[in-house]
Amino acid sequence: MSFAMSLKTLNREALVGILIIVLVILLGIIVPIASPNDASGFVADPLAPPSMSLPFGADHMGRDLFVRTFAAARLDIVLALLGASVPIVVGTFIGVLTGAAERKIAGALWDALINALTAFPEIVLVLAIITMLGGGWDGLLYAIWISRWAQYARLARAKTLKLHESEFVQAAKVLGYSRIRILAKHIMPNVYSEAIAYGLSDFVFIIVVIGGLSFLGMGVRPPTPEWGGMLAEGRIYLQTTPRLVLWPGAILSLTAIGVALFAQGLARHRKEAVR
Amino acid sequence: MQGIIKQVGSFFQHSLVSRVLQAVLVSFFLLTIVFFLLRLIPGDPAMVLLGENASMGQVEEYRKLLGLDRPPMEQYVDYMSNAFQGDLGVSILRRQSVVKIIASRLPVSLWLAGSTVAMVFVLALPLGLLAAVYHRTWFGYFFRVTTSIAISTPIYFTSLVILLLLAVKLDLVPIAGYDPEFPKNLRTLFAPALTNSILLAPVLARILQASVIDTMEEEFVEAAIVRGVKPLRFMWHYLLRPSLAPCIAALGYFAATVVSYGVLIEIIFNLPGVGMSLIEFVRAFDYTAVQGFVALTGLLVVATTLLADLLNAWLDPRANLK
Numbered sequence: 001m002s003f004a005m006s007l008k009t010l011n012r013e014a015l016v017g018i019l020i021i022v023l024v025i026l027l028g029i030i031v032p033i034a035s036p037n038d039a040s041g042f043v044a045d046p047l048a049p050p051s052m053s054l055p056f057g058a059d060h061m062g063r064d065l066f067v068r069t070f071a072a073a074r075l076d077i078v079l080a081l082l083g084a085s086v087p088i089v090v091g092t093f094i095g096v097l098t099g100a101a102e103r104k105i106a107g108a109l110w111d112a113l114i115n116a117l118t119a120f121p122e123i124v125l126v127l128a129i130i131t132m133l134g135g136g137w138d139g140l141l142y143a144i145w146i147s148r149w150a151q152y153a154r155l156a157r158a159k160t161l162k163l164h165e166s167e168f169v170q171a172a173k174v175l176g177y178s179r180i181r182i183l184a185k186h187i188m189p190n191v192y193s194e195a196i197a198y199g200l201s202d203f204v205f206i207i208v209v210i211g212g213l214s215f216l217g218m219g220v221r222p223p224t225p226e227w228g229g230m231l232a233e234g235r236i237y238l239q240t241t242p243r244l245v246l247w248p249g250a251i252l253s254l255t256a257i258g259v260a261l262f263a264q265g266l267a268r269h270r271k272e273a274v275r
Numbered sequence: 276m277q278g279i280i281k282q283v284g285s286f287f288q289h290s291l292v293s294r295v296l297q298a299v300l301v302s303f304f305l306l307t308i309v310f311f312l313l314r315l316i317p318g319d320p321a322m323v324l325l326g327e328n329a330s331m332g333q334v335e336e337y338r339k340l341l342g343l344d345r346p347p348m349e350q351y352v353d354y355m356s357n358a359f360q361g362d363l364g365v366s367i368l369r370r371q372s373v374v375k376i377i378a379s380r381l382p383v384s385l386w387l388a389g390s391t392v393a394m395v396f397v398l399a400l401p402l403g404l405l406a407a408v409y410h411r412t413w414f415g416y417f418f419r420v421t422t423s424i425a426i427s428t429p430i431y432f433t434s435l436v437i438l439l440l441l442a443v444k445l446d447l448v449p450i451a452g453y454d455p456e457f458p459k460n461l462r463t464l465f466a467p468a469l470t471n472s473i474l475l476a477p478v479l480a481r482i483l484q485a486s487v488i489d490t491m492e493e494e495f496v497e498a499a500i501v502r503g504v505k506p507l508r509f510m511w512h513y514l515l516r517p518s519l520a521p522c523i524a525a526l527g528y529f530a531a532t533v534v535s536y537g538v539l540i541e542i543i544f545n546l547p548g549v550g551m552s553l554i555e556f557v558r559a560f561d562y563t564a565v566q567g568f569v570a571l572t573g574l575l576v577v578a579t580t581l582l583a584d585l586l587n588a589w590l591d592p593r594a595n596l597k
Contacts, residue, residue, distance in 0.1 A: 013420075112297065116304035119527075119576040120569060123535035124553065128569045131557045132315035208429040212539055215431045216554060231431060235543075238435060239443050239450070246439075249432035253424075260427040264419075 014265025020258025024251065028073035037064040039071040039225050047241050056247045059230075060237055068225040069248045073255065075220070076227050079137060080207040083144040084199050091149035092195040095156025099164070100183055114157075117150035126209060130218050140219040144206060151202070152195055159191045197270070200263040204256045211252055227252040291588065298581040302574055306358045309570040310351055313341070313562060320562055324367070340367050341563065363567035368559055373567030377549055383453060384548035386460060387540070388533055390468040391475065398476035403483030404514065410488060418484070422477035430536050434470040434543045441466050451545035467544045471536055475529065482525055486518035493517070523587050527580030534572050 010018075037043045037054075040063060048058035056065035098110050129143035163169055163186070172182050211228030213219035220226040222233065227248045234244030316323065321337035338344045342353070357364070363373050406418040425433075442450040448466045490496060491514070499513045538550035545551075549568075556564040 109300075112300040113304045115301045116308055116573070116577075119301065119305060119531070119580070120573045121531040121534040121576065123538050124569055124572050127538070127553065127557050128312060128565050129315060131560065131562065131565045132312060133317070204427050208427075211429055212431055215539070216542065218557065228429075228431065231435065235435060238439055242439050242443070245432075245435050249429075249435065253428040253432055256427040256429065257424050260423050261420075264423055 010269060011265050013261045014269060017258045017260070017262025017265055020254055021262060024073055024255045024258065025077060027070050028077060031070035032067055032074065035064065035067045037067050039063070039067050040223050047237070047244075050243070057241075057243060059244055060233065060241075065244065065247055068230065069227075069251050072225040072227045072230060072248060073251060075225065076207055076210060076252070077255070079141065079210050079220070080203055083141055083148070083206045083210065084203045086145045087148035087152050087202075088195050088199045090145075091152025092156040092192060094149070095153035096160050096183065096188060096191055098153065099157040099160025100179070100187070102164075110157075114150050114154045117147075118154065120147070122147060122205075122209060123212060126213060127216070127218060130213065135218045135221070137220045137224075140210060140213055143213075144209065148202070148206070152198070155198060156191045156195060159194055160187055163187050163190060197263070197267065200259065200266065204260045204263070207252075207256055207259075291585070294581065294584055294588075298577055301577050303355075305573045305577060306355055306570060307351075309566055309573065310354050312566055312569065316562065319343075324560055324562075337367070340365075358570065363570050364563045366556070366561050366564035366567075368561045368564070373564050374571070376552060376564065377568065377571060380547065380549045380552045383455070383546050384537055384541070384550065386464055387467055387471075387537065387546060387548060390461065390464045391471040391533060394468050394472040395476045395479055398472055399479035399483060400515070402476065403480035404487060404510070406480060406484040407487035407491065407514075410484065418480075422481055425473050425477045428474075430470060430474055431539050431543060433473055434467070434540060437466050437470050437473075438543075441469075451543075453544075453546045463544075463546075467540045467546060470540060471533070474536065475532065478532075479522060479525070479529075482521050483518060486521045487514055490514060490518045520587050520591060523583050523590070526583035526586075527576050530579040531572075531576045534575070 032039060042062045043064050044054060044058040044062045046058065046060050046062045048054060048062065050057040054064055054066060056069060059065050059068065098107070101107075125147045126140075126143040129146055130139050133139045133142055169182060169186055172186055177185075210219060211226070211231070214221075214226045214228035215232045217229075217232065220229055222229050230248040231245055231252075234241075234248070237244050313320070319334075319338075320341055321334045321343065322329070324337060325333055335344070342350050345353075354364075361374065365371065366373055366376060369376065402418070406415060409415055410418075438450060441447045449463055453463050454460050496513050499509055504513065534550075537548065538553055540546070541548045541550035542554055553565070553568050555561075556568060
């Protein structure tokens with residue numbers, strides 16, 4: 001009930017965002033199942049134009065572009081969810097622990113370490129980790145986990161340090177609650193709700209990185225349908241058959257924009273609720 | 276009075292020094308992380324590089340080249356002392372200093388970065404100002420929606436759409452390639468710089484907008500309106516200049532983003548810059564070259580962030596250097 005209530009009070013941006021996300025997810029689930037064509041099956045002449053049975057036409061190898069685009073939606077969204085959720089959980093946990101340990105010098109050293117980890121340009125660091133670990137969707141995920149957790153650790157540490165000085169935590173201390181109880185019951189829930197809010201906008205970034213690395217040929221490998229990989233394959237036909245690029249690119253952008261609008265709307269909503 | 280000035284001065288100096296020391300410490304950790312990057316390789320890098328048919332002698336030679344034949348602690352001390360002398364290792368495949376290889380590819384990337392910065396400023400300053408002044412009207416709403424669309428669209432899609440429009444449909448710019456001669460290269464740089472700006476200008480404009488909105492609530496702005504300060508002077512002295520600090524603070528972020536996007540842009544527009552050389556390293560499994568590249572770009576971002584902080588402190592001594 002409270003969810004329905006909060007849906008009603010949400011602003012237009014967040015609603016449009018949700019609508020787009022739900023639409024893409026639904027199509028990503030339904031299209032590959034309902035369509036008679038397989039995502040990697042050769043069903044028509046190469047570059048066959050759009051028709052009733054092939055709404056987006058065929059790609060350069062005669063595969064159904066419509067099915068491939070939405071099969072990619074499924075894969076990319078699942079990968080991005082996996083990529084975002086591990087750093088949120090692990091990074092935030094580490095951040096809360098380091099925020100709770102009140103040691104000055106160790107704290108300064110830790111801050112320097114986190115600043116160092118977050119200094120690298122993202123694409124460069126992910127590329128480097130993939131070079132060392134090996135590519136593929138699993139290597140890509142490991143690279144994203146290794147490079148992203150520090151953002152959350154920084155955020156959680158700052159928030160924890162701030163919460164430690166807040167009145168309700170001080171009150172809990174005076175009441176004689178154990179440190180573990182204060183951390184688990186008073187600090188963690190607050191920090192995690194903020195981390196998830198940040199994670200939503202990070203999701204946009206991660207889905208773009210997954211596509212980008214696959215575009216460079218270092219992530220998900222063809223023939224598996226993936227938005228970035230499809231853009232890389234279709235790029236050669238930009239002059240003659242731009243729809244090979246336009247369809248997967250448009251759906252990828254739409255997904256990213258949907259999540260971004262939702263995140264932005266939610267942030268405004270939270271801000272207005274505080275006021 | 277004299278005492279106060281002295282105190283403030285010493286505080287400023289102290290925080291300035293501590294800020295620089297902080298950056299040195301961060302660089303130290305950064306290089307340590309980069310050193311351990313090589314340890315992520317599962318198994319023996321020399322074996323991976325040479326394949327299964329390599330002879331023992333070849334493997335030994337590569338292990339020596341990578342420095343893997345010595346105890347780890349010795350390797351680490353060596354790596355760090357070399358790095359602080361500006362030596363970030365040797366490409367195992369080209370047997371050439373990584374710094375030298377990158378330096379030879381730098382001009383193209385600098386041209387791209389320079390034209391991007393120019394374009395971003397031209398677009399973002401008026402946009403951010405307008406969006407701040409009219410943020411309660413339809414323009415504010417329009418600004419919010421269009422900037423989030425521009426920011427969220429992946430750069431590799433934006434660049435392909437730009438190519439499709441400017442190169443294929445309108446035939447205004449070449450579809451790819453680079454002309455190293457000065458006035459001609461601007462034609463080849465226009466599309467990639469525009470792509471970069473479509474993603475970066477909205478970010479800067481948004482930071483500026485938020486900051487100008489805060490500035491507009493200050494009393495000195497009201498006082499200036501009441502006094503009837505001339506429009507242009509009002510814009511610059513009372514609105515823009517006091518609002519620049521957050522934009523400068525974001526310089527480190529911008530440096531990191533320009534490098535990240537540069538890799539993709541240079542591949543798509545076929546510009547033989549630094550980013551393209553990274554991809555060449557990655558494809559050839561040139562571990563040490565990739566390692567050196569990561570270190571260099573990380574240090575670049577740390578240096579830019581430090582510079583931004585110092586710049587802000589210089590512009591506004593009240594700024595907290597911590």
